[in-house]
Amino acid sequence: MSVAVEHIATDQPPDASKARDLDYGWQEGNQLELLENGEAYFAKVFDAMREAQREILLETFILFEDKVGHELKSILIEAAQRGVKVVASLDGFGCGELSPAFLGELAQAGVLVQMFDPAPKILGVRTNWFRRLHRKIVVVDATVAFIGGINFSADHLADFGPEAKQDYAVHIIGPAVADLHHFALAQSGRQVRSRRGWRRRQQRPSLWTTANGEGLVRLIYRDNLQHRDDIEEAYIHALSKAQKRVVIANAYFFPGYRLLREIRNAARRGVHVQLIMQGQPDVLLAKLAARMLYDYLLKDGVVIHEYCQRPLHGKVALVDDEWSTVGSSNLDPLSLSLNLEANVLIRDRAFNQQLYERLEVLAKNHCQTMPENRKPRLWLWRLTVGFLVFHVMRHFPALTGWLPAHKPRLKPFESQAHDC
Structure with a gap:
């Protein structure tokens, strides 16, 4: 039996031409929680995923087949099997070592796995070094969002040892989640409805707001x-x-x-x-x-x-x-x-x-x-x-700009499923 794992080879998804001149504005009234290191981050993210009822959107630069990666895989599979729509967008360089068996288990369960700019190794060396999908975003049921620098790997936990990473993310509940949800959907190539939070570039909201409300959040991003x-x-x-x-x-x-x-x-x-x-x-x-x-x-x-x-x-x-x-x-x-x-x-x-x-x-x-x-x-x-x-x-x-630019396309890839 074969399962589909979609490969995105692009700086933006296929519908990027519709979104690339748009911006998100400031949203007030959000609840914010700073999460420090994997101990705080994984606990919150995994709990939110376990409670998901409709949708999980995930983007990450790195996902390893270690204890964190396997726990994430189990949670996503369980969510997909109870009818939650799960989209996992992974970077082809940072996640390039994931095994076909690992990806196959996700896809078999109904998780839509997307690999950004995958590339085969040449003489054992990966070639897709630049223009990476480096974002780390999770949105659950369009009601809770996480964004920061923490990947899904055990080296963000203290028990990893002296090489454990020091890092941060933020847990968001409130109006800004709608913007993060819209953005994650658009970047994954999924169809999205228009959001009033998106504005034309000529009407770009200020990077610095003078509003006095607490919990003000604005999503900003970098593309090519x-x-x-x-x-x-x-x-x-x-x-x-x-x-x-x-x-x-x-x-x-x-x-x-x-x-x-x-x-x-x-x-x-x-x-x-x-x-x-x-x-x-x-x-x-x-x-x-x-x-x-x-x-x-x-x-x-x-x-x-x-x-x-x-x-x-x-x-x-x-x-x-x-x-x-x-x-x-x-x-x-x-x-x-x-x-x-x-x-x-x-x-x-x-x-x-x-x-x-x-x-x-x-x-x-x-x-x-x-x-x-x-x-x-x-x-x-x-x-x-x-x-x-x-x-x-x-x-x-x-110097890297001399390299060929990616062309927007979403290419399905057939991966042989492995029995669990």
Whole structure:
């Protein structure tokens, strides 16, 4: 018996031409809960899925066949068998090692499995490195949503050991869930009804709202069509308005000059700016690249912490007492110029304070702080390795832009089912 596993090989789904010039506005009155690491995230997500009555929409960059992946598989199969519509959109690179048996069990149960840009290995090496589906979104019954940086893998749990990742997500109940639901449906290639929350690009809502209500949420995303810079622009706009404090905790930090300049300018005008970076990276190049920028930022008063307890995988930030963002986007060339990403912007004092307190615990107890009078790197380092890393990373998006672009298409793929 064969089962269908759909393959999406595109920067956007087939109906993207209808949606690419549209935006989501601010939605007020949402209930927000910050979820830290897999212990909090998986418990909430799995409970919501077990209670699903109509629909589960899931997007993730990574799904592994470990204890988390197998629990997710069991929950999705059980939901599909009781009549819940389940759509799982997986990235072809991050989920490229999933076995046919694992995918076959899902498809046999009625789960619609979609693989974004799958590609065969050449000489044992995967070739689909760039323009990844990097979003992490779950929407259940169009009433509850989760978005952040946490994948479905056991390395987000503390019992994984020293390499367990430090990360964050947000649990949302309220009007903003309708936008996340609409977005997840559209990106999966499913048919969607029009939403008044979507607006034409020429009527784009402001990245910064002056509304006074609590629980304000706006979905923003990055694609390779009309929303290439939305997440970067949100950071720049928020930084330009900062008056009191800025905290950015980001796993892979190598932004463009405009964002760097706003970070520096905020510190220059007296804003207390803290950056929390990887001190124990899972990718050494990420640490080397970030350190290329330290001298530029430290001399203007930016406080830089390196988190050393375990790998930092978070993608969160806050400005002053209200504005926060949580999502999948790093501040590096891959996330800001190539990958498909999604964040939420949040205006809520209680959420901002909770995020601030969690990040302060990291900064004070588990980080080493770079000294303000840190000596510049040796001139030989700066002229060789430093120079190469800096310029390769700076021009990386342009170089990858020479690669052939994906063409929108949804291609069904027949996978041989395996008996359980």
